[in-house]
Amino acid sequence: MSKFVTIAVDAMGGDLGSAAAVRASLEMLRSRDELRLILVGDADTVRANFGRLGKESARVEIHHADQIVSMEDTPSEALRHKKRSSMRLAVELVRSGEAQACVSAGNTGALMATGRLVLRMLAGIDRPAILVALPTMQGACYMLDLGANSVCTPTHLLQFAVMGSVIAAINGVENPAIRLLNNGEEEIKGIETVQAANVLLSESHLNYHGFVEPNDVFKHRADVVVCDGFTGNIALKTMEGSAEFVYRQMRSYFQTGWFTRAYGLACWPFLYAIKKRLDPNRHNGATLVGLNGIVIKSHGSSNEIGWQQAIHLAMREVEKGLNERIQGLWSNMAA
Amino acid sequence: MSKFVTIAVDAMGGDLGSAAAVRASLEMLRSRDELRLILVGDADTVRANFGRLGKESARVEIHHADQIVSMEDTPSEALRHKKRSSMRLAVELVRSGEAQACVSAGNTGALMATGRLVLRMLAGIDRPAILVALPTMQGACYMLDLGANSVCTPTHLLQFAVMGSVIAAINGVENPAIRLLNNGEEEIKGIETVQAANVLLSESHLNYHGFVEPNDVFKHRADVVVCDGFTGNIALKTMEGSAEFVYRQMRSYFQTGWFTRAYGLACWPFLYAIKKRLDPNRHNGATLVGLNGIVIKSHGSSNEIGWQQAIHLAMREVEKGLNERIQGLWSNMAA
Numbered sequence: 001m002s003k004f005v006t007i008a009v010d011a012m013g014g015d016l017g018s019a020a021a022v023r024a025s026l027e028m029l030r031s032r033d034e035l036r037l038i039l040v041g042d043a044d045t046v047r048a049n050f051g052r053l054g055k056e057s058a059r060v061e062i063h064h065a066d067q068i069v070s071m072e073d074t075p076s077e078a079l080r081h082k083k084r085s086s087m088r089l090a091v092e093l094v095r096s097g098e099a100q101a102c103v104s105a106g107n108t109g110a111l112m113a114t115g116r117l118v119l120r121m122l123a124g125i126d127r128p129a130i131l132v133a134l135p136t137m138q139g140a141c142y143m144l145d146l147g148a149n150s151v152c153t154p155t156h157l158l159q160f161a162v163m164g165s166v167i168a169a170i171n172g173v174e175n176p177a178i179r180l181l182n183n184g185e186e187e188i189k190g191i192e193t194v195q196a197a198n199v200l201l202s203e204s205h206l207n208y209h210g211f212v213e214p215n216d217v218f219k220h221r222a223d224v225v226v227c228d229g230f231t232g233n234i235a236l237k238t239m240e241g242s243a244e245f246v247y248r249q250m251r252s253y254f255q256t257g258w259f260t261r262a263y264g265l266a267c268w269p270f271l272y273a274i275k276k277r278l279d280p281n282r283h284n285g286a287t288l289v290g291l292n293g294i295v296i297k298s299h300g301s302s303n304e305i306g307w308q309q310a311i312h313l314a315m316r317e318v319e320k321g322l323n324e325r326i327q328g329l330w331s332n333m334a335a
Numbered sequence: 336m337s338k339f340v341t342i343a344v345d346a347m348g349g350d351l352g353s354a355a356a357v358r359a360s361l362e363m364l365r366s367r368d369e370l371r372l373i374l375v376g377d378a379d380t381v382r383a384n385f386g387r388l389g390k391e392s393a394r395v396e397i398h399h400a401d402q403i404v405s406m407e408d409t410p411s412e413a414l415r416h417k418k419r420s421s422m423r424l425a426v427e428l429v430r431s432g433e434a435q436a437c438v439s440a441g442n443t444g445a446l447m448a449t450g451r452l453v454l455r456m457l458a459g460i461d462r463p464a465i466l467v468a469l470p471t472m473q474g475a476c477y478m479l480d481l482g483a484n485s486v487c488t489p490t491h492l493l494q495f496a497v498m499g500s501v502i503a504a505i506n507g508v509e510n511p512a513i514r515l516l517n518n519g520e521e522e523i524k525g526i527e528t529v530q531a532a533n534v535l536l537s538e539s540h541l542n543y544h545g546f547v548e549p550n551d552v553f554k555h556r557a558d559v560v561v562c563d564g565f566t567g568n569i570a571l572k573t574m575e576g577s578a579e580f581v582y583r584q585m586r587s588y589f590q591t592g593w594f595t596r597a598y599g600l601a602c603w604p605f606l607y608a609i610k611k612r613l614d615p616n617r618h619n620g621a622t623l624v625g626l627n628g629i630v631i632k633s634h635g636s637s638n639e640i641g642w643q644q645a646i647h648l649a650m651r652e653v654e655k656g657l658n659e660r661i662q663g664l665w666s667n668m669a670a
């Protein structure tokens with residue numbers, strides 16, 4: 001295996017167009033000598049966003065794609081009619097082995113469907129999941145599934161626990177503590193699937209600690225939090241909405257009169273620091289885990305910092321052998 | 336009907352003991368001449384928390400109860416072994432007509448179970464729900480169910496929509512817009528129950544507008560948001576956790592060095608104002624709606640302000656004839 005890590009970047013997805021993706025890619029090439037990038041997208045557009053390229057030019061290539069998956073395309077439309085899209089070609093570069101991972105800020109549903117069709121699943125894993133590292137009061141919490149599967153069986157949740165615990169481990173968490181998201185910690189709480197998954201996980205050899213309530217996720221009661229994709233997506237979008245709501249309440253305070261307006265100037269550095277701390281771009285990058293290939297979803301609104309985070313994440317998962325480790329842990333459990 | 340509104344207050348529940356409940360009660364008596372209160376609890380304890388009573392003494396009485404439902408009691412333990420508890424007696428005062436509503440800060444599960452057993456359901460309504468008025472960027476959003484029923488049928492969700500829309504209306508919202516909480520706005524999104532409820536609601540004469548994602552709840556995309564109790568409880572606890580997380584991030588910023596510590600003094604009035612704005616006590620009071628009697632759950636950690644809010648809420652629901660209006664709307668729909 002070469003010392004290089006090659007990442008395919010879908011340079012056309014995301015709300016900010018290809019500029020953020022391309023500029024972040026070039027910045028990453030400058031800071032990481034072992035990185036090679038294949039930028040997939042309309043060749044002219046991608047080239048137009050290139051700045052001056054130094055010696056890094058040897059480690060980047062453009063792979064032309066004449067279609068774009070839009071945010072409005074349904075997964076099945078993307079599969080059927082966008083076979084020459086930047087998203088599809090980026091995923092195909094992973095299947096062919098030309099890239100070891102791909103990153104896209106496009107339509108999540110289409111990316112997941114494309115990943116499943118092109119890469120297929122890891123042996124023994126039934127469903128892919130969306131995993132994100134959430135900030136807590138004490139490091140990150142790895143939470144999945146955040147929206148790939150609205151309905152899950154207890155076995156799916158067990159598989160998510162395995163995958164989440166491997167991702168926590170490759171991010172430096174020793175013997176990660178796993179919990180199931182629930183509306184209470186007591187054994188009798190929750191819906192049927194969560195109850196059954198609790199039994200499965202308790203009987204497994206995983207480092208499982210029972211249920212966790214959403215408010216306690218932020219207190220870092222667990223390193224890995226497992227849930228079905230419907231519940232996880234509701235929780236994720238509630239977090240986004242709550243944080244934005246609090247921030248807007250803060251801003252609107254300064255609009256209550258001339259005194260608070262003036263006072264706002266004094267507090268501005270603080271507000272700016274908090275906004276930066278909570279900036280989702282600094283925690284950007286969801287892993288579509290369970291696929292037979294590494295696929296990272298960058299947030300639709302990713303800026304340059306967000307894109308860099310996502311590419312970093314893809315590199316780490318390649319370097320640490322994410323999928324080999326998942327297969328290892330899962331076959332040990334099945335044995 | 337007398338011009339007085341009589342509220343039974345379970346003066347023993349809540350984390351802060353009976354002091355907050357009793358003091359808030361006396362304050363309310365001073366500010367609302369039409370209010371009568373029955374304080375239910377250990378007579379000595381309640382009396383010990385009384386301050387100087389003026390002419391208000393004519394409008395308050397103490398109803399002795401020698402048991403307390405604890406936070407650890409399961410609903411069935413409370414029903415079986417706590418028949419002389421302050422919670423149980425407060426609810427029974429509503430059934431007998433001695434009080435028109437009751438307020439408790441005790442164990443939610445026990446209060447709901449006691450309400451169902453003692454008061455029974457409103458005719459035609461199958462399940463009670465927990466409703467809270469959430470703050471949004473533009474007034475309140477009435478959301479239910481926040482935890483009474485982990486599993487709901489589409490018909491339950493339709494009934495919740497009716498009840499939520501009446502509560503929004505009695506709080507001054509004209510023709511409230513109803514939406515179903517979902518993980519996406521597109522018709523194909525969500526789990527089976529939500530899909531089926533979407534059909535039921537679309538066919539009803541309610542002012543229904545389709546799905547809403549949790550992040551958009553804060554943007555006031557709806558006046559009433561309906562969901563099953565599992566999803567609603569996950570969302571509610573995620574909101575609480577997120578807001579606390581943001582607030583702690585803000586505080587910890589000021590602990591990063593001597594300069595930020597000093598700067599913290601300058602920002603203190605701002606932090607204090609924001610904390611006050613987001614104080615859950617200012618939005619306190621959940622309605623256990625659907626019961627044949629008005630029952631308000633005050634937050635376990637309610638302080639005096641929180642208790643006052645909860646008693647206010649109970650009074651408003653009595654004065655506006657909440658349950659008569661729910662029955663009216665529901666029988667119109669069934670007709």
